[in-house]
Amino acid sequence: MDSDELQVRRVLEAWARAVRRADVDAVVAVHTGDVVLFDVPPPMVVTGIDSYLRQWRLFWEAQGEGLFDVSGLTVVAGDGVAFAHGLLRIGAAGTEGFEVRLTVGLRRVDGRWLVTHEHHSVPAE
Template sequence: MNQDEQQIRALIERWAAAVHAGDLDGVLADHTADIVMYDVPPPYEGVRGLDAYRETWPPFFTWQAQGASFTIGSLDVVAGDDVAYAHALLRCGTPEDLAERPAVRLRLTVGLRKEQGRWSVAHEHHSFPDDTP
């Protein structure tokens, strides 16, 4: 794993730890001002910009405070000179959710840009598989 991939892996691990801790400043760190995020809940057209991204997190933190987990199970990173992407599978759910459907994972895809020698998240996509009959 090269140095850029190591830096990105550490960035995403810090972000996931901040999400799990309900640390909004930590979640926002290392994101671009023009971030675009597609999330599990609406709005279906996603959110654009750091202010809109910031507004999505308090409801998640409220839900998570009821005992839900948010932990990375696997993480793969590919980095070029100034753009990179990563994809991960996370255990995200309440103990009841995870017991009822232990194989289900939150899918995370992240797009990053390197500007002035520093990696920042420019895109996030969160999804769960739709396994309804």
């Protein structure tokens, strides 16, 4: 595993820990201000860190601290951009939760990998 891939994985692990703890500051710390989110609940497209955090606050109100576990993560990192995809198990503490698909785009900003795009989705039925 190369250094950039390892750094991206660490960013995504920090993000998942922050979401599990409902730690707003730690979530913001690993995202760009112009982050774009394609989310499962409406609206379909969320742009900017303030709107992004509104989505997370709704999530935390609904489930509190709980499951937010990434698995099967594949990471590809280049000079200034990276992407990762895997599965994400989400749900309230003490439940089995459910899985969604996760795709994340990152870019290097001042030497740090930051999340600039997230896509959470469920299969269409």
